[in-house]
Amino acid sequence: GGVVVGFLGGGACSTCHHYLRRWLEQKFMITDTVGVVSLHFVPATIAWAAGIVKIAPYGGPERGKWAGLDAAAAQTRTLPFGLEYSVVFMHGEGTGDTAKYQAILMPVCMCVGLAGGALTGAIMKKIKGPSVARTFSDSIFWKVPEDFKLTEDIQKSDERAAQMKQQKKRRDERMMQGAV
Incomplete structure (x- = not known):
C-alpha cells in the first residue's frame, strides 16, 4: 500500500509541478517559486486521503x-x-x-x-529591508572579489537590453492595434 501511495504522490508531484504551477500563475497570479503546492501539498493530500482509507476499518x-x-x-x-x-x-x-x-x-x-x-x-x-535593486547583489551581504562589479554591470546591461526589447515589443503591438 505504501509503495502505491508513494508512486501516486511522486507522479502527482511531477505532473503538478509542470501543469498546476502554470495554472496558478495564469488564473490567480500566484507564483509558487519553490514548489510548495506541487511538491508538498499535493502528495501530502494523497497520503492524507490514503491514511483515512487505511485507518477507517481498524478498531x-x-x-x-x-x-x-x-x-x-x-x-x-x-x-x-x-x-x-x-x-x-x-x-x-x-x-x-x-x-x-x-x-x-x-x-x-x-x-x-x-x-x-x-x-x-x-x-x-x-x-x-534593502531596496529591490540592492537585493540582487551579494555585495551588500558578503565580501566579494574585486571583479564582482564587472559581473553586476554585465547583468545590468543584460537587464537593460531586455527592458528595451520589451518596450519595443509593446510599441510594435500598439502600432499594430492602431493600424487595425
Missing part, C-alpha cells in the same frame, strides 16, 4: 500487539509516556473515530498554516 481486535494495559511496559520503549495506541489514536474501539480525527487533521493544519503565513506576511510587510 478493537485489529489494534495488534500493543493493545491493552498489559503491553504498557513494552510501550514505554516506543512511546515514552506509556500511552496505549488506543489512547494515542483517540478511542480506537472500532467506531471509526480514528478515521474521523484523521479527516479533521489536514483542514486544521491548513488553517493553522495559512494563519501563520498571513501573520508572517503582515509582519514582513512592516519590516523595511
Whole structure:
C-alpha cells in the first residue's frame, strides 16, 4: 500500500509541478517559486486521503500487539509516556473515530498554516529591508572579489537590453492595434 501511495504522490508531484504551477500563475497570479503546492501539498493530500482509507476499518481486535494495559511496559520503549495506541489514536474501539480525527487533521493544519503565513506576511510587510535593486547583489551581504562589479554591470546591461526589447515589443503591438 505504501509503495502505491508513494508512486501516486511522486507522479502527482511531477505532473503538478509542470501543469498546476502554470495554472496558478495564469488564473490567480500566484507564483509558487519553490514548489510548495506541487511538491508538498499535493502528495501530502494523497497520503492524507490514503491514511483515512487505511485507518477507517481498524478498531478493537485489529489494534495488534500493543493493545491493552498489559503491553504498557513494552510501550514505554516506543512511546515514552506509556500511552496505549488506543489512547494515542483517540478511542480506537472500532467506531471509526480514528478515521474521523484523521479527516479533521489536514483542514486544521491548513488553517493553522495559512494563519501563520498571513501573520508572517503582515509582519514582513512592516519590516523595511534593502531596496529591490540592492537585493540582487551579494555585495551588500558578503565580501566579494574585486571583479564582482564587472559581473553586476554585465547583468545590468543584460537587464537593460531586455527592458528595451520589451518596450519595443509593446510599441510594435500598439502600432499594430492602431493600424487595425
